[in-house]
Amino acid sequence: MAVKGRNDRDRFSTATRLRALGEQTAARVYRSQTKRQARRSRLTGRAALLALVLCSLIVALAYPMRQYVSQRAEIADLQHRQEQARRRVEQLRDLKARWQDDAYAEQQIRRRLHYVMPGETGYVVIDPGAAEQSRADLGAAQRPWYANVWDGVDKSDASDQ
Numbered sequence: 755m756a757v758k759g760r761n762d763r764d765r766f767s768t769a770t771r772l773r774a775l776g777e778q779t780a781a782r783v784y785r786s787q788t789k790r791q792a793r794r795s796r797l798t799g800r801a802a803l804l805a806l807v808l809c810s811l812i813v814a815l816a817y818p819m820r821q822y823v824s825q826r827a828e829i830a831d832l833q834h835r836q837e838q839a840r841r842r843v844e845q846l847r848d849l850k851a852r853w854q855d856d857a858y859a860e861q862q863i864r865r866r867l868h869y870v871m872p873g874e875t876g877y878v879v880i881d882p883g884a885a886e887q888s889r890a891d892l893g894a895a896q897r898p899w900y901a902n903v904w905d906g907v908d909k910s911d912a913s914d915q
Contacts, residue, residue, distance in 0.1 A: 852858045863869050870876040 853862075868876060868878060
């Protein structure tokens with residue numbers, strides 16, 4: 755019985771408890787290190803080389819792909835311009851064909867140049883707003899010359915818009 759009592763006492767002693775705690779801690783540390791090593795060993799040299807090759811391929815193909823996309827956009831823009839030019843050529847051909855017709859040419863000459871046929875009386879209708887504007891210009895003689903020049907510049911800018 756004395757032997758049994760002594761083993762129980764050793765089992766509950768501080769030194770025994772500390773030794774058991776140290777062994778448990780060492781076992782945990784060993785397990786975590788082996789797990790880390792197992793994780794590290796997943797990335798092999800082949801996998802690193804494969805990753806390096808893939809990255810270099812991506813970098814090598816980035817510039818040509820950008821060039822390809824920009825050239826496709828330029829081709830689309832040129833095709834659009836070509837279609838517009840084709841439509842403009844058609845319009846000009848139609849206009850040329852109309853001018854070949856004597857009746858159309860006569861109509862345009864009468865309208866644009868105010869020509870009349872012999873025996874007809876021509877009338878020119880003046881815009882009433884233009885008459886008022888010309889009366890306003892009569893007051894320009896009493897203003898300094900540079901004010902008249904500046905007004906002319908303003909009027910030409912307004913007509914462009």
